[in-house]
Amino acid sequence: MDLRRIRYFVAVAEELHFGRAADKVNVVQSAVSRQIKLLEEELGFTLFTRIGQKVGLTIPGEIFLPEANAILQRADEGLERVRASARGTVGRLTIGFADVALWAGLPEILREFRSQAPSIDLQLRQLDRMSQVEALNTTGIDVAIVPSPTPLDGDICTEPLAATSFVAVLPLQHRLAGRSDIALRELAGEPFVLFPTRMRARMLEIIVAACSAAGFMPRVTQEAEQVHTLMSLVNAGLGVTIAPEWVTEYYCTGVSYAHLIDPMPSYELLIAWRAEATSSNVAINQFRRVVGMHSSQSDALRRPVEDTLMA
Template identity: 55%
Template sequence: MVWSFDGTFATLWRFLIMDLRRLRYFTAVAEELHFGRAAQRMHVVQSAVSHQVKLLEEELGFSLLERSRHNVRLTVPGEIFLPEARDLLRRADEAMRRARASADGTVGWLAIGFVDNVLWSVLPPILRDFRQRWPQVELTLHPLDRSAQIEALRTSVIDIGIMPSPSPGDALKSVALAVAPLVAAIPEGHRLAVRSTLPIVELANEPFVLFPRRMNSRLLEIIVACCASAGFTPRIVQEAEQLHTLLALVSAGLGVTLVPQWVARVQQLGVIYIPIEDLLTSYELIAAWNSSTDNPALTNFREIAAGIAGQMLFLSPSQ
């Protein structure tokens, strides 16, 4: 008999169109070297096993077994094919197991977008709890501003985004996660650093360090609006795209800024946080996702986020 078989697993993928039962029947016969015992093992009639193995041989184009009245043995191609068949069945079983697990979100992947100030608030506890409950879900994190997250959600680049309110609307759904007032971040040693609270108007003549306008930062919008309501425009002396950079600039004495109250929980060397007395606008974080997303891991992430939100949703200035 002329036959060809390169012995690699890659070659076997073309046989996926076959019924996996044929491979299971062949493996049973090859291990039992007896059609009757193989049929009993597979809980089918002997003729079904014989027929399926014959179809498998026809599909492959070579014989796997030599049959006689009282004896069954593997051909040389059959001996080579047997470990490959076992491996293929093992992989198929694993693929089905993982597919079932992915259907309930216990394995898989999830892409998360976030604005940088959530690193001081909801994101770390959400990630910690999610990792503890679903360690086999691969998480990828994308630091993006609000507008970039909205576009990434619409194009399915990310599965969920943590961003400032308001809700993006359209096909995107959202839920509130946390809301808190803004506090002033003042350099240590500054004349205002000894105050327990202060009205925002007292910052009118102070240099500010803020996000660049091109970022379309919602936090920047709120800060500028709060200053405008007090009758002044912040005098920006330095810009930075990351909150931790802005705080480093405050620590260096270059200016002041406003940050969500939860940022004050993490001590920054050289920075004093002071509540603002008369701010009418708070900063709110939401979780947003595309309503057409069918990733099961997203449901599990939202469950964790809802629990964290229940703890953090409304923060008083003393918290």
């Protein structure tokens, strides 16, 4: 059914005058009359009575008018949803993220993204980095938040999200608690709480390599898969750990932080997405814009590390 004919019908039904209806839809009167006749032939019943210059609705026309209005409303709403999808303001976005991203500003990014695109159906999946790679390659997620470096296929695009250095995290009762700086070798023989090796976590790789360079392997007595659990275990006095400096801004009780004087690589997070997906899921670009804005603000507002470390 031609939506143009339905719009002409509604205009005539509202004006009860073919000339005024033609002016309303910006066409000549003969075009309106022709399209109404074709619509009546298509429907199989007469919509208007015509007596001289007077125009009225037939009973079938009166019944059809609210249905015609509903059809036009649904069509307009559907078109607006398509346009909004093209703008990236509706649709679905599935984001995979490593636990540590929650400490690197992800909640703030999601809050801003939600305010800019409230109609996006946002789906979040917490996954380790290799599971994210698999999900990204199999379209299980649209965006991955993974540490660098992470093995990715050639058609995967990446942009930086955040980077930070590492700090030692100690129980308040620890002999080194309260120190502003320590060397890794001073933790040799200490019980560590770290990620399990099966997770293949980038953070664990950096920590083990740094400890090895300092002349020892960490003695892991407790394992946990999430950063906040590691922090809680340190708080409970079950060991020490090494964590990204981000934790100093969020976890402020029951533990002591100290600079590590040993040279260690930064811990870096990337956002990753399939190159071909940006044409079909405009929300990815919207999310990238929010990430870029957040990263710029974070660089401008970042405080010196001395202001964030707590004794």
